[in-house]
Amino acid sequence: xxxxxxxxxxxxxxxxxxxxxxxxxxxxxxxxxxxxxxxxxxxxxxxxxxxxxxxxxxxxxxxxxxxxxxxxxxxxxxxxxxxxxxxxxxxxxxxxxxxxxxxxxxxxxxxxxxxxxxxxxxxxxxxxxxxxxxxxxxxxxxxxxxxxxxxxxxxxxxxxxxxxxxxxxxxxxxxxxxxxxxxxxxxxxxxxxxxxxxxxxxxxxxxxxxxxxxxxxxxxxxxxxxxxxxxxxxxxxxxxxxxxxxxxxxxxxxxxxxxxxxxxxxxxxxxxxxxxxxxxxxxxxxxxxxxxxxxxxxxxxxxxxxxxxxxxxxxxxxxxxxxxxxxxx
Numbered sequence: 001x002x003x004x005x006x007x008x009x010x011x012x013x014x015x016x017x018x019x020x021x022x023x024x025x026x027x028x029x030x031x032x033x034x035x036x037x038x039x040x041x042x043x044x045x046x047x048x049x050x051x052x053x054x055x056x057x058x059x060x061x062x063x064x065x066x067x068x069x070x071x072x073x074x075x076x077x078x079x080x081x082x083x084x085x086x087x088x089x090x091x092x093x094x095x096x097x098x099x100x101x102x103x104x105x106x107x108x109x110x111x112x113x114x115x116x117x118x119x120x121x122x123x124x125x126x127x128x129x130x131x132x133x134x135x136x137x138x139x140x141x142x143x144x145x146x147x148x149x150x151x152x153x154x155x156x157x158x159x160x161x162x163x164x165x166x167x168x169x170x171x172x173x174x175x176x177x178x179x180x181x182x183x184x185x186x187x188x189x190x191x192x193x194x195x196x197x198x199x200x201x202x203x204x205x206x207x208x209x210x211x212x213x214x215x216x217x218x219x220x221x222x223x224x225x226x227x228x229x230x231x232x233x234x235x236x237x238x239x240x241x242x243x244x245x246x247x248x249x250x251x252x253x254x255x256x257x258x259x260x261x262x263x264x265x266x267x268x269x270x271x272x273x274x275x276x277x278x279x280x281x282x283x284x285x286x287x288x289x290x291x292x293x294x295x296x297x298x299x300x301x302x303x304x305x306x307x308x309x310x311x312x313x314x315x316x317x318x319x320x321x322x323x324x325x326x327x328x329x
Contacts, residue, residue, distance in 0.1 A: 005032050008293065012099055017106045029079075029101050029115055030072035034304075037201050038071045039064065040311045041170050044197060044318060045178030048190050051322045054183035059133060063181040066126035067174055073120040074149045079103070080112060081153040087219055130181055137186055141177045145169070158220075160227045166205045171198025189256055196247045196264075197314055199240050200307035206237040207303035211282060211296065234278045237303065241271055244310060258324050263317035267309045274302040 001020060004010050005027035012020070012028065020028075042064040049055040083102045101107040107115075127142045148156070148165050156165050175194030180186050206224065209216065210233050213225040225233035248264050251257045278299065286295040294301050 002027060006036075007033060009033055010099075011293065014104065014106055017099070017101070025101070025107075026115065026119075028099060029076060029107070029112075030119065031075045032072070034075075034204075035068050035071055036308070037170065037204070037311070038068050038174065040315060041174035041194070041197060041201075042067050042178040043315055044194065045175040045180075045190070046182050047315075047318050047322055048175075048187075048193065049179050049182035051325050052183065052187075054185065056182055056184070059130065060178060060182035062126050063130060063178050066123040066130070067178070069119055069126075070123040070145060070149055073116060073123065074152065076112070076116045076119060077149070078153045080116065085154065087221065134181060134184060137180060141173060141180070145173055145177075148173075158222050160222050160224050163202050163205050163209070163224050167195075167198050167202040169198075170201040171195050174198075192247075193251060193256060196244045196251075197311055199244045199247070200303075200310050203237050203240045203244075203303045204300060204307050206233065206240065207300035210234065210237065210299040230281060234281075234299075237299070238275055238278050241274065241303070241306060245271070248314070257318075258321045258329065260320040260324060261314070261317040263320070264310060264313045267306070267313050270306050270309050274306045277302045 001010065001024040005024060009031060010028055017025065017028075026032075042060070046055060046060045046064070049060070079100055079102055083100070099106060102109070102112045127138075127145075131138045131142055148169050152162060152165050156162050171194035172191045175198070176186070176191045179190045209223040209225045210230065213223065213230055213233065216223050217226045224236070228236065245264060245268065248257070248261050252259055252261055282298045286292070
């Protein structure tokens with residue numbers, strides 16, 4: 001179940017939930033399948049710090065652990081706020097593709113709050129130490145991260161700012177922040193280099209909100225697909241994914257990266273496949289041959305699939321780039 005929870009959103013019934021070990025329950029409750037996106041952002045920041053010869057392992061490890069646990073805390077808070085606001089009540093998209101332990105009655109209020117407290121306690125302690133270690137810039141990054149953690153679910157997601165918040169968090173804050181913690185220096189070029197991957201994370205959220213835009217519209221949750229309309233939101237998501245490749249090409253042209261980063265172009269067939277999905281509205285019923293354990297995920301399944309491949313290619317290309325720089329290329 002640990003491996004399953006790290007690769008997909010497991011579907012479990014209450015009886016099965018009660019037989020699970022505590023780690024499996026935590027992995028499912030925190031939606032650990034998406035935590036890989038946070039690790040990749042921190043890894044990119046760490047590699048860029050190593051490239052400039054100022055990488056410090058221990059601060060980076062602490063930063064990475066803090067970011068992952070902060071993301072997990074945000075997911076738990078997200079479920080709590082949505083439960084309180086009645087968003088997940090009834091036949092809602094969230095509980096169609098995986099358990100919402102609080103809404104489904106798998107967990108008591110006390111247990112859920114304890115999950116939030118203990119999961120959030122570690123990144124808080126790590127953040128305080130890193131502020132002591134790195135000073136004012138670390139404090140500003142910590143406060144910005146805390147703002148998005150606490151207010152993403154409400155009100156940012158309700159006023160069309162959720163997608164922008166994700167772009168800022170997984171780019172400048174996570175990549176730029178992990179670079180700063182690992183190196184002790186802030187670098188605006190690193191912020192630009194963070195955007196190709198951060199745009200991919202934003203595309204995943206756009207795909208998720210596209211899948212459930214009718215539900216969100218009914219409940220007056222003003223995500224970008226609700227504000228723009230389904231058709232325009234599909235076009236925007238395609239543009240966001242395309243911008244990932246264009247930004248990498250730009251960074252190679254200006255010689256911030258070596259041509260090794262053009263490795264991401266090998267993922268273009270995946271983009272073209274997802275592009276075909278986004279050309280049409282979501283099917284009303286599960287298509288023949290589609291995986292039952294994935295449906296009703298449609299657009300988000302495509303964007304997550306693409307982003308994971310792009311992120312790995314970006315990371316591998318960056319590793320090669322760093323190796324080349326270390327031998328003087």
